[in-house]
Amino acid sequence: MGTQDVQPPIIHFATLDKILSLGRANSLWPMTFGLACCAIEMMATGASRFDLARFGAEVFRPSPRQCDVMIVAGTISKKMEPAVKTLYDQMPEPKWVIAMGNCAISGGPFVFEGQYGIVEGADKFLPVDIYIPGCPPRPEALIEGILELEEKVTGFRRWPRVEAK
Amino acid sequence: MLLAKIKEALSSLYDGIQETPETPETSEAEEATEEAVVPSEETAPAEEAQAEEAAAEAAPPPGPRETDYAAKGYHLDVDLPSEKVPEAAEILLRENFFIESIAGVDWIDDQQLEAVYDFNHFDELCRVVIRTRTDRNNPEIPTISHIYQGANWHERETHDFFGIKFIGHPNLEPLLLPEDADFHPLLKDFKA
């Protein structure tokens, strides 16, 4: 979840909270934040074969003020870091962050002795909720990541888990 | 055909360059090389070849050198001092070459920085490489961005990575590094 200080409501309704979180999980609107190669797999997930629209997350909004999940797909360079933080701050609460791909998790294949240009992982300056490994991760992995996020939001797993045969 | 033409055009740049002292002293055709030292390089290759073989430590005569394309990937190798680079670029633009890239190389053992300019031609295959070396502690090369506008970005990138100052460049700010970067990453002694 986000880190801003949001005043909690004075009266809590358990059932209303459950319904609200179910609604939020059912329509997560991602922000188009493809930085590098993982962006193409994100586009492929939104396209016809893998179809993220089935899970309610088809509406990729360019503006941060209209979306609730930021999928950091790609390498974050030191020049880009202030821009990412600004965009994260512009998103309204409640908001989540998915780190997609090895570069967003820990710098990926670009970490070497004496590197001067990239930030080694999105969690160095953002609170990340879900990590999706891969270089780039398959679209099915991104869908699984969205389903895990839904589990985090609602508290229970809404879709069956894929078993290895 | 284009290769011969551009070689001749570029060799006129070497008129002012001094001949290295070893070659005339050790060659047999001493008189021939002494009277017409630089311009007759292409017309007297046989005598020169003898002179070069005769003196093992004689430096090769300055001038455009043809290279083995299949082994190296380019046709003409031109070694110039930094001041002559804009003239060479003007000659190449007149002959309708286009600029492919500008690369910097850090020769830390020689304490020199080298800039390598790659040119190619749209109609006939002919790759010309211009090299120039400059001192590592105060690297300065005149710009060619008023001749080849594409060199504007190439020179900014070379300045970013190596710190070579291109004299006369309109804005030599960092291109690929952050705007406030003051380090030059591709130098051999760079520590993050």
Add this chain to the structure above:
Amino acid sequence: MNGLLQQDVNQETFTLNLGPQHPATHGVLRVKLEMDGEYIVEAEPVLGYIHRMHEKMGENRTWVKFLPNCGRMDYLSALSYNHGYVATVERAAGIEVPERAEYIRVITVELNRISSHLLWFGAFVLDLGGFTPLLYAFDDREQILDLLESVTGSRLTYCYFRFGGVYNDIDDSFIAGTREFIKRLRKRMPMYDALVTKNIILIKRLKDIGPISKDMARRYGATGPVARGSGINFDVRKHEPYSVYPEFDFDIPVYEEGDSMARYMVRMDEIEQSMRIIEQALAKLPEGEVKPKKAIKMVKPEKGDYYCAVEAARGSFGIRIVSDGTNTPYRMKLRSPTYSNLSLFGEAAKGMLLADALALMGSLDLVIPEIDR
């Protein structure tokens, strides 16, 4: 307060930031625009937001360990970048490549070129406002990705070529699948042509937009479809043949007008030409080995520098390597085609409407990680 009142009321230009995060910039590109109303007075691209230090990594990795980097520079046509790097080192070290491997290289590179052009087509029309062709283009592209995944193991950032051949041999299901795919795509291309290329809205948005002259292309070093759309007949596959391209019979589409429509048509025609090359290559595929007997792990080229260029989907990709005789490169310079293509945007976009400038940017086919390397 006085300063505000004394400001020139005729000062009409304002600065607009086409920021690093933008749906139409195909990556993290920032363009600083000086606008006079809706017209652009000055445009200056700002790069470096995805600078991933490929050239520095070239000096820190051995020749073999640099191979995965090649796929991540221009990830849409990663195999041509693989090809360029492998061809340069093979030229420097004198490594022979078996003929079957060369044919497999050509087939996979051309398939990758088709998938790159299909994605460009979808994204370009998306920039202009049409969402549906993207879904159809991605559908065709997924077929190619299936084929290439069965051979190379990855969907996007391939690392398939090795020094002296390729990593894996192709089998009959790949050959049959490729033939099937070409038949299918040949049936789909007339649909793209009728619905998109002949669409009056697309024609009005692209015709006479963003003219690039031959002289401009020469001074900036533009290659690839950007140069071929301006009447320059330059394609590395015909101009400086490498690998087994001389064996195939294919044309180079060249259009004279120099506007965005010409660049669009060049790429659509190139898809057809790539299909021709693949068909001929599949028919002539020889038997034999695809990799050297012993995998090459250490390469020690002679001291000196070497250069090699290949035709990637976006232009002429060149690598200049400086070797000092050891197992690690001394310097690796990567000449990316989109870098030179984008550098003419500042001059070409002067005086255009903002929407037209975006159409010009889309027709240049940008992939920003390739520019920033």
